[in-house]
Amino acid sequence: MYKVNDVVVHENGGVYRIVSIGKPDFVKGQEEYYTMKSVWDDSSMIYVKINNDKVYMRPVISKAEARSYLEKLSGIDAEYDTNNKEREKKNRQILKSCEVSQYLELMKAILLEQEKKKQGGKKLNCSDEKDLQRAEKMLISELAVVFNVTVESARKSVVEAVFTQDKEG
Structure with missing residues (x-):
């Protein structure tokens, strides 16, 4: 499991910094997500389920x-x-x-x-x-x-x- 401030490579979008871990406001249910911000584009934010085995991420x-x-x-x-x-x-x-x-x-x-x-x-x-x-x-x-x-x-x-x-x- 990654921690806040870890920098990871995400299969679809490049390099991201994990800014928070938890349940985003817009999500119904109990699943937690990594909230990640692109290191090169401040406007690019993605959310990835913590236990998502369909999305490939790795540390830089x-x-x-x-x-x-x-x-x-x-x-x-x-x-x-x-x-x-x-x-x-x-x-x-x-x-x-x-x-x-x-x-x-x-x-x-x-x-x-x-x-x-x-x-x-x-x-x-x-x-x-x-x-x-x-x-x-x-x-x-x-x-x-x-x-x-x-x-x-x-x-x-x-x-x-x-x-x-x-x-x-």
């Missing part, structure tokens, strides 16, 4: 874990599946997982494909663009919290790690 990773993931980025397999249906299915599973290594794999594959298409004068398809934005929202906001930097700075670190390490590998 530590600085050491974050550094380790970025350092290992070159070893992460970033296969871009050319079969649109299979890729979209896999991407949905990854985005639902809230797993940092899978987010990095997804981002790396899409960023490398984006660069490849850019070289050929093309753009990513709409589905890949949305998947990249969602993965960035989840992972980049978490890294920004972990490293206590702006979202832009965290994104830059990931993009640099993808392209620097890809050229080395």
